[in-house]
Amino acid sequence: MQAEDSTTLEATLADGRRMTLSLPATDAPWAADGLRALRPVPPTHTGRGEEPPTLPEQPALPLEVAILGFGL
Known part of the structure; x- marks a missing residue:
C-alpha cells in the first residue's frame, strides 16, 4: 500500500x-x-x-391472482 499524497491511496489486492x-x-x-x-487491517473472515x-417449492400463481397484485 502506498500513499502519494494525503488524499489518494493505492493498494494491490x-x-x-x-x-x-x-x-x-x-x-x-x-x-x-x-x-x-489509515492503516491496513487484516480480514476477519475469509471464504x-x-x-x-x-x-421451498411453491406452485406458480395463476395469471388472475398475479394481476390482482397490480390493482387492475
Whole structure:
C-alpha cells in the first residue's frame, strides 16, 4: 500500500487487482491527517460461510391472482 499524497491511496489486492481510494480535502479536525491516518487491517473472515437453506417449492400463481397484485 502506498500513499502519494494525503488524499489518494493505492493498494494491490491479493488477487492482483489494484484499488485506489480518494478523499476530498477537508478542514475537519478529525480528518486532518487525511489518508495517511489509515492503516491496513487484516480480514476477519475469509471464504463464503454456510449456504442459506433452500427456498421451498411453491406452485406458480395463476395469471388472475398475479394481476390482482397490480390493482387492475
